[in-house]
Amino acid sequence: MKRLWTPAWIARHVAMVVLVVGFLGLGWWQVSRAAAGNAISWGYAIEWPVFAGFVVFLWWREVRHTLRGPRVPAAEPSAAAGSRPADAPARPVVRRPVRVARVPAAAVDGEDTDLTAYNQYLKWLTDNPGAKPGDYPG
Template sequence: MKRLWTPAWIARHVAMVVLVVGFLGLGWWQVSRAAAGNAISWGYAVEWPIFAGFVVFVWWREVRHALRGPEAPAEREPTAAGTRAADAPTRPVVRRPVRVARVPAAAHGGEDADLAAYNRYLQWLNDNPGAKPGDYPG
């Protein structure tokens, strides 16, 4: 509970109270305008209390998060070398690329001319990485 009375948390508590009171006050002002005949103010009269509720929700979530504290890392099984896996330096996981076997065009019954031209164009772009599409000679 002592963590919630640091200067940063006191500022958060004050900001929450100011925002909620301000939003509810603006909602009441919109209700009075709507009662005076301004029809669009009914929408704003509903909107401002929703904003106040959102501020309370975020504040409450942050309070719960602060009271929960840092979570302890889970104990892991010892590795073959006798050290725990949590103690070992971590390396980014690099996966191997997926290799797909190409099926010859004859197996599909042949390609049409547009598809073959497009594939040649893509192959040319792949072979010339700095080239612009307008440089294609075909």
């Protein structure tokens, strides 16, 4: 329960209470307007409590998610034991960045050096589909 009393969670609790009280108050206000003869207010009188319920739903879902905590991966089966069980989740594939030698951008036949460098960068991205733009050696 200590996880629900951090400053961020206290702000969430306060926001939830303020929103729910505000939405229910607006719903009551719409009921009083509808009773005074404003027919369209009946729709709003229903809408505001629905918004309050949605806020409570999101808050409760986040509380459950936080209390559940991070999932701890199961122990890896040994290679001698065979392949992993059918119910075990597949491990994500993490690829190492591709590193290539830097090719200097030289002007050919009066071309713009910036344009040549940009074209080499695009070619490198095409040649290395698993790499991220931040892996570019240039």
